[in-house]
Amino acid sequence: MIPDGSSQASNKISKKPTYSRFTQQDLPAWKPILTPALVIATLVCLAIIFIPIGLFSLSASKNVVEVVDRYDDACIPSPNQKVGYIKDPATNKTCIRSITIPKKMRKPIYVYYQLDNFYQNHRRYVKSRSDRQLWNPKAESRTTQCDPEGQTGDGKPIVPCGLVAWSLFNDTYMLSKNDAALPINKKDIAWRSDRIHKFGENIYPKNFQNGTLIGGGKLDESIPMNQQEDLMVWMRTAALPTFRKLYGKIETDLEANEKITVTIQNNYNTYSFHGKKKLVVSTATWIGGKNDFIGRMYMAVGGTSLVFAIIFSLLYVFKPRPLGNPSYLSWNKNNTI
């Protein structure tokens, strides 16, 4: 604690900081400066990348053939009693719709159902599930996250528990072309990773939709979870309130102007929250479905870059400023102008 004054003169180790390029902040460094060449090159590069990608996306989106049929209103006999109709288990909810293929569609053709105004991303909804229970038979009673759809009234665990599973979409579609059935392949519509690692093969639905308040679809209790692909698709909760989910695939090409008859079992209640239901038949490209936004956005960004590249070129030509000229320093300006 007490420094020794007398020994200061002799054998005192120098405290001079040892030299290293790091401690003296002399490390080599790249010091980029926004020179005119660099600025213009950057902007031109952006334009060169963005405009072609934009064009490609637009053309890809244009090539997508998509048929959308909204059926929620049409499949209700009287518009005043929507909710009563859909909630009545006794009525026959079969509904026949017809769609026309506008352009030739090449296989695989995807069949989606689309819901509007359905907030599958709601905080309380998203959390109301038990992923462990879906995989591990021993964890079937881990349902605390699922309340109030965790247990039946007498305390038995519900498998699969939670609001997500409870609200399972249960409309069904049957397609026919020229009175011949057009098969929809419902195999492998869920992710492979879900089938193999997320939904167990020894788990069977239990006590599902047995309560007083029935949500959506029921599940066949004899089929193990890893084959309940509709449930898997449903439980990949959608990010946005307007979403599509894969219903199945059509493995044949469809020609232009072909009429397709759709037999819908209109079971799912979107009427109480003013949701829409749509059937979508679509092909797919690298850009996904039909969506011009990406193409337009890329064109806009690329175009802006190009415009600024031109503006800056003109600026550098007509109002040049020599780089690093000390006469531009503020304290020199006053005197040299």
Place this chain on the structure above:
Amino acid sequence: MMKGSQQQWPLLVPPPRTPGKEELPIDIDSSIPVSSMSKPYSDSQIEMSGDFVRNPSSHSIQSKSSSTHSIKGVSFREGHDLNPVSYGSRGASLGSNPVRYGSRGASSGGFTSSYKEINDEDARLVYVNDPGRTNQQRFKFAGNSIRTSKYSILTFLPRNLFEQFHRIAYIYFLVIAILNQLPQLAVFGREASILPLAMVLFVTAVKDAYEDYRRHRSDRIENNRLASVLVNGEYEDKKWKDICVGEVIKVSGNQTLPCDMVLLSTSDATGVAYVQTTNLDGESNLKTRYAKQETQMRTPVVGNIGGLLIKCEKPNRNIYGFQANMEIDGKRISLGPSNIILRGCELKNTDWVVGVAVYAGKETKAMLNNAGAPSKRSRLEKRMNKEIIILSIFLVALCTVVSICHGAWLRRHREELYLMQFYRKYDYSEPEVKKYEYYGWGMEIFFVFLMSVIVFQVMIPISLYISVELVRIGQAYFMIRDDRMFDKSTNSRFQCRALNINEDLGQIKYVFSDKTGTLTENKMEFQCASVGGVDYDNGKDISTEDWQTGYSVQVDGMVLRPKMTVKLDQDLLNLSKMEHTNEGKHVYDFLVALAACNTIVPLTVETSDPAIKLIEYQGESPDEQALAYAAASYGFMLVERSSGHIVIDIQGKRQRFNVLGLHEFDSDRKRMSVIVGCPDQTVKVFVKGADTTMFKVIDKSLNLNMVNATESHLHSYSSKGLRTLVIGMRELSTSEFEQWQSSYESASTALMGRAKLLRKVANNVENNLKLLGASGIEDKLQQGVPEAIESLRTAGIKVWVLTGDKQETAISIGYSSKLLTSKMTQIVINNNSKDSCRKNLDDALQLYKKLSNVSHSNDGGHGAGTNQLALIIDGTSLVYILETELEEKLFELASKCTAVLCCRVAPLQKAGIVALIKNRTDDMTLAIGDGANDVSMIQKADVGIGISGQEGRQAVMASDFSMVIYTSLPTIVVGILDKDLGRGTLLQYPQLYGAGQRGESYNGKLFWVTILDTMWQSVAAFFIPLAAYWDSTVGVSALGDLWILAVVILVNIHLAMDVIRWYTITHIAIWGSILATFICVMIIDALPFLPGYWAFFMIAKTKLFWVCLLGIVVAGMVPRFVVKVFVQHCKPNDIHIAREAEKFGNLRETNAETEMNPISDLPRSTATATT
């Protein structure tokens, strides 16, 4: 009593200087600045004796409160009512005679410090050698064990947590974590939200525990050191921690003092002891301390020591002040700062001392001063706080909007709520219907509010505080490790004591500098002398071979040589050897006066060569040291000082001079004198002092020509910036001597007005002097000072020098340090009344206006150069100006001046001057100084820099920062490593500093521009994926992955666009953090039990994902890039240009003339208009 002691000494040797000296430092009239000052300062400056003012170096930084305390602590109480308390039979009437000790005004002159009263309420009574009785009083005195550790095992957890939660950031995190614990709100996982905070707390606690363990250990070592304590009449070893107040302790030479003790006696017959206070205030010179004659006589007989009662003030932090009375044999004598030796000091050059402990342990002055420095907030931090408040208002507004919307929604759906999937009012799964997760209107809205607080909390960059702190630590590391910030001669590095004001260093507008020790080296060097009217000014540096043969003496086969040599003038050297000529005699007297007329203590220092010893002069005045070294170099070497006599080796002959009396320097007389009995049996008085007072007491009739010649020499010396002293002498006749001796004796034993009487005695003997000559001492400028000051000025920083020197010296130093230039118009304010001050200030302002008008009409371009003003103001005038309405005028004037020189200022005035600026502008101030007298100023300024003379106490710096890892690493790395310009460029263009002063790099406008920019970026990041994935099959987790990656990349590219220097580490940090985010996302999405299992891998297979990512980043950054390019091209700031110049190497081809134009204070528009 004095008479009794006198008999022990040989004839003509009355007790030396002790009586006078010990009173002076605390005597009111002796304090230099005080006597000339009036109300505002006088009563708080009492203890600022010459001793205090002259302190050359100190880095004991006291806390703000301590400095006020230390100054107020000694102020006299006015009109206190005493309830006499009897102190046993002897001291029955002690306190019954209160003296109203008015400290304002001259009426106090009649009293001396010997009758200073200590209010009983504040007093502590120490019964010497009776610790039992001492400690039985009202107050429990602290024991001597010290505790610098903060915690014990029991208190560790609560106290540590309490301290950690002093940081606002932690409280914020805690609140968020608590909100997350509410089941209704749990946005994130409950456990996960508490984890980061818990980890930070834990790491900090472990670090604190380890540090405290080390403090415990060092405390234990300190507490178990041994000291020799008088127990039952014998000295026994006792551990330091067991020492109590009242015990008598004996300390041997070179030992460290265990507690604050009043000296009772020392090994020296006159009661002198020398201590080194390096550990306390950083000063390395020896301080002289005295035992009172009364106790000095008694102590050798051990049994005699008891029965003394010391009544002293309560413990305080002022290490330069001490007030006490000692009651001895029914008489009361006063004790002052020169009678106390403090814990932590080392006893030097004295065999032993005996003292009585008065303050122990945590009440010692050393421990009371062990507090941390006051915390300062940087301007950036203040701005950050303001902006965070703005953001908080935003946050609250957003949350309110959300909750209002929620309320509206609840109302609209009130019919459906009972059924709503996740909002069921009733739980139908139960047999009986009950409420489920619905808490009623009010609560629902409230919960939504809290929830949105959790969701939007990222808006408040609270972790920024931690990032900034980490950046500062990194910066401090580089500052400390900078090998250009290393001083070879003292082997000391830069020390960063306050971490939170680093960035303010770039925004300084005012620099307040102390002179001595800061601008100058505080190494006085004897330059030239005028002896007998002849100027000896041709000093040559002794070259190396001369040095070998330079003056030395042989003592017992040893060669003694002065440690420092001075330039020798050959003529003077020759004359000094010719004692018998008339001129030689004069020179002889002059040099004897230099060697004798001082309080220097010679010490011998071993060298590597055992046959050679160096003689080192220790003393409190560097001027005296310089003079003594000069005398030694001319062959008049002071080799020994003991009680009553000194030995001067004159040209090889050891001569003994009896020191019969000494009149200390005081600010009234401005001179000191010694009465010396010379070897030739004559008695002479040697006087040295300031020219102004010396010429009054010199008998001009003796040799008028010589006096005139000397005066002209003095004038030329001081115009060269030298400090001058005039030396005179008179031989006393026997009758004169006897008359002096008797009055001296009675004065020094007087109980009333001792100091005044002594001064009278001094005045009587210091007259009709024969002028011997004058000396010129150079106050050497520190290396590089003129260049530094010039750079500062070009950088647009105003330099104020505050010094205790007299005006002429200050001005000459001003010129030599280039603070003042011949171009400047000087305004001197030197007044004795408020009215004249006011008049002068008004005149000066008029002058300024006139000058600036002239410059505007003539040529504005060079106007800045010709019309610079310099203000020179002295302490006396400041008394009338500071803290009155004139302050405003002074500020107005001073802010117009390029240089300001304040001379003759007292320490507290220095702080007042800093406050003058600080309270009136937002400009940053920096104070730099080295002495204890600068502490108040250093603490007042925004940035304080203390120059450490020598390393002192290794004060345990409470490092109260913690490593927090979850703040953004790239920002921290860039914050630490990035620099805008190389040091070469910055030194070449000091004006570049102006960018910081003007706050160009960060200001309110920039804040809002950045907010707009980031708003655009978040629009791009949110809406591009939203639009691209609308009515698609994308899942929550997949889109979340896209968003998080987009944000991380945006943030890093944003940062990358601002990086000026790309080091390898910068690359690693920025690109690495993007990569790390990708890896984290992949890991999280590879956990099957999470809902987002495999989402990233699925979405990364689609091209749309990558197209989106690229689109977000580019669309987010293009506006920023375009604006940046545009601003740099059309409105480049100085730093841009300098950077370009640095890169393309145009720096050196510039016109030298345009470079050095200082930043003009004129408004830019006028300046341009006039050109």
